[in-house]
Amino acid sequence: GQQVMQIPQYQHVQEGEDFTTYCNSSTTLSNIQWYKQRPGGHPVFLIQLVKSGEVKKQKRLTFQFGEAKKNSSLHITATQTTDVGTYFCACRAGGYQKVTFGTGTKLQVIP
């Protein structure tokens, strides 16, 4: 079955530092999504990437989809305390209806 690895598992940063999480799939993906879960909350959709090499930006967040469509990254520039939470990638391969989530990266921002 599809394997999805997400690293790192945890990241502590000083406020203002940058942060990156990486998502790697064992299979070629049809699309990848990113979700954010605040402490005690539920996952909330951030963005979807579909095309090989695609780059999308949302304010301080930059999302990339690898050329081979097997990996992705989320980069946050100049973190703020509001960025605290766990970031998950969600992978869909081929025509499958199943969505496989990565294990998540828990971000702590130290003021």
Next chain:
Amino acid sequence: NAGVTQTPKFQVLKTGQSMTLQCAQDMNHEYMSWYRQDPGMGLRLIHYSVGAGITDQGEVPNGYNVSRSTTEDFPLRLLSAAPSQTSVYFCASSLQRGGSGANVLTFGAGSRLTVL
């Protein structure tokens, strides 16, 4: 629009008891799914459905049953609860077709289950 509603929010069960976690959505989403979230394990798919009358297994289906008699509801049944089923359960739904909203999962607030 309530979105995805899960009940109960919290539940404590004894080993061997059965119960049903309820999930309802009012967005006319074809796709509905159940995930469990455990520390360090991310979100693991239990069962999913692409429409009324159609269900299929995810990664961790053992010990759970589902049915989809209507578009709106997708209950998750624990047949005989075990301590290994202690977890936070999330229901999520999405459109299957049409525009940029397709395949975007909307999650419920979660149900925290403890099995003693």
